Amino acid sequence: MRIAFLALAFPKIEKTQYLYTDLVVQLHKNGHEVLVVAPGDKDDHVGLGLEAGIKVLRVPTMDLFDVGLLRKGIANIVLPYQYIWALKRLKIDLEFDLIITPTPPITLYKVVKWLKNKSNAKVYLILRDIFPQNAVDLGFMKKGGLVHRYFRKKEKQLYEISNRIGCMSEGNIAYIKKHNPYLNPNKLDLLPNWANVLPLQPPHENSLLKQKEGLADMFIVIFGGNIGIPQKMENIVELAISCQDKQDIIFLIIGYGSQFDDLARLIKEKNVTNIQIRDGVGHSEYFKIVQMADVGLISLNEKFTIPNTPSKALSYYNAKKPILASIDIHTDFGRDLEKINAGLWAEAGNTKQLKEKLMLLYQNEELRKQMGENGYNYMKDELCSQKAYDTLMNEESDS
Template sequence: MSDRKKKIIIVSQYFPPETGAAASRMGDLSKHLSLGNYEVTVLTEIPNYPEGRITEGYSFRFLQKEKVGKAQIFRSFVLPTKRRNFTERAIFYGSFFLGTLINSFRLPAADIVMGTSPSPLTALSAWFISRIKGAKFVLDIRDLWPASIISLTQMKSGLVVFLLKKLEKFLYNRADLISLAIPGFRGHISGVVDKPKKYIDLLNGAPDDFFEVEESNVSIDGLPNLDDKFVVFFSGNHGIAQAMDTLIKAADMLRESNKIHFLFVGNGICKPAMIEMSKEFGLTNTTFLGSQPRNDMPHIISMASLCVVPLQRLPIFEHAMPSKMFEYMARGKPIILSVQGEAKTLLEKSGGGICIEPECHEELVDTILLLSNNENKMSQMGIAGREFVRNNYKKSVIIENFSKALKEVLK
């Protein structure tokens, strides 16, 4: 491979300043690659997620360009929606797909085009761009579609599922390299493809600055004084998969405690129902904040006494590895994890928290009470988790290994 910088186009529907695991994943990836031996171009949507409206500072245009660090960002047309039902999701994903196809002809040359899925339409757009650019196609898999959709919606057949399965196989078979957020995805993909594929683990780790940023106060609208509280913390997507009602039920059982307070940071399809449920129960021990700037999250997590990572009790989530788990541990916070499978194995190995049964608010309450009365145990878990993630899941190291795999693809 020559000494010139290689050119990579990353196609991702989500990208900072949007919040969430996908935006953070692609933002960190573009940053680290652009600081290395790559000229990075990102094709993404005009920021609107998760609120479903264009972010302040941007406008409803077909294409906007900006520079983020050393990366060139092309922000493409999208029709923002709240994604509350199939129609709204189809409009959201479909409009971005069409916008990227049209805007693809305005992108620079590339040696590699990388598409991240979900949505598989975004990955399909990346494959199309790789063809017109004569570039290698790298497929990044953050979640298994349509398998996860089938699990969450019970939509086991029909035209949509049939087409998604066909698209899934099409993309896997045409990828020159498949990067995986979860190593356990290999088994599923190997059962779909026609011939063996090249894989690289691109794991959900912790950004380097989560280890480095010192604790400091952050001014947030709507945040009460929690200095004397034992703060049970959740951040990120308030979605169906997260079984958020479990947390509200736990808060209800702990309503008589003057010490324990639940702090929710983020947005999602289930958030309105959570707020309404909290009001119906008459809870005063819950606080709901919207999505916060990514740079503030290390400070906000530091407000937590312990952090919770819940998911529904579904077989598909046995391969889940929630990115928030790494971020919490990087900030030295003990975790209560209600997820089975690979995430449970990792947390038990780290010593950074306690694993409980999914969707069991009674066990969640018991574990919160146990830890709230054992400061020494919480401190030990926080230290153990932080060191485990520092030694094994720093994003800079993960992305450097990924960069080496890209070089092999180009040989």
């Protein structure tokens, strides 16, 4: 098939492992002709080029990340017009069989509609961000206000124009059904997060890395990825403070995001000595660091009313690390952890309970090892990129 993949973020295929680069590579490997349309970052080429043999159209856009809410909102609104302009300017053949687009953003609806009208292609929506409700949950947007009504309309239009909608979890599917009763429920597929399963380094290399990092004989609880309001990092700081009586426990936070500087200030203000915070690193380096850790940490803001499934769990699964999750009561991620016995969780904001769960892992090496193996096997069997490809293509052939 000829497939258009519309993305908000799409790193260079040769440089990083990422949810959508992995999927596009699978599409390409299976003989499909893929055109990726994505923003052109400052260090990227702008225009049409080949990346790992795949056509990628990098479009000049406004800044979409690490900017204020107003600028970000405007950038997302004009983004579809920039994509359409680029496709027209380069006279791209628009006869596609399938259009795949993930959320965010929902504003790409206009491009999807335009391409579908041009080619009568089917549309597969990969639902990873239920917007605008998540913005309402976190206080970025007033429910029922003008801005909310605008984006809610776009959300409904995107759902309606899609032939299939891939949801992260059963909780996601139930949420969409409940809040969009007009929608044909047969459109909704279970499409969990995925990643390529990477080879693990030998145990002695983990020991050498711990020594190099000055963390030999330390029990490392790692958090990697976005550091923003959705992650509510204050809960992690409180957990670290509660563990200061354990001299060998260190919390290692590696990432980026709008709250990075605020988190660093909070750690300094509270004189939290058992947290190290570092800038984000490349995927391969990060995965090496995860492998030397003892526990993988996840944190979600307790204000969320949407069942989110954090993608950072994939690195922990792959590295055979048990997960400790501080999560809201609406997500079904905790139940998934329990089902596969790959980690423990506590309600976000309940520091006492979260510490108790951490102590269970801290005191039981065999439990950590078994949970790590369970997560690894689950990822290998259910969350690999080939499995995501099979799910998407099977559902597409049925639609």
